[in-house]
Amino acid sequence: MKHLKYIIIAVVIFSCQNTIKAQVPDVVQTAFENKYPGETDPDWEVDAHNNYEAHFKKKGxxxxxxxxxxxxxxxxxxxxxxxxxxxxxxxxxxxxFGSEEITEIEFVQSASKGTFYDVEFKQKGKNKDVEFRVNGDIIN
Structure with a gap:
């Protein structure tokens, strides 16, 4: 009985993952395929703003x-x-920010902001994100 519970949970999780992928509108899927030709199997999520996030690997x-x-x-x-x-x-x-600990760094290409680097610094509560241009200018 204990194993059945875990099997049911696994099936539900797997079904939910497939449902998210199945619910991606064709227009979004097509836009992704046009932007990233050859990337055919991203993992999809819907974020807090109801935008679609494609997670994929490119050259590892x-x-x-x-x-x-x-x-x-x-x-x-x-x-x-x-x-x-x-x-x-x-x-x-x-x-x-010399004494502040960096928790994450991302290279970002944005339709509205262009190319920048997002550096996340550890803080109590919510971490602080600072966005930089390649020349070191802070943009946020």
Whole structure:
């Protein structure tokens, strides 16, 4: 009986994952395929703003691409390491945020903001995100 409970839970989880994928509108799926030809099997989620998030790997790197319900590309981001940041950003971080711990760094290509780096600093409560241009300018 105990094993049956776990089997039922697994089936429900698997069914929910397939349902999310099945519910992706054709216009969103087509927009993804046009933006990322050859990427045929992303994992889809719907975010808090009802946008569709495609999670996929490209050359072993993890990516997340966001699309609006009408298929408009919003942004694509991928995680990077600190040593991959441009030198100008590293300098600004040392000067302005030197003692703060970095929890995550993402390279972002955005339809509205262009290309930037999103650096997340650890803080009590909610972490602080700071967005940088390649030259070190802070944009948020």
């Amino acid at each position: 790197e993890k990516y997340r691409a966001d699309f609006s319900p009408n298929g408009q590309w919003i942004e694509t981001e991928s995680s990077i390491k600190k040593d991959e940041l441009p030198k100008a950003i590293i300098t600004v971080i040392k000067n302005k």
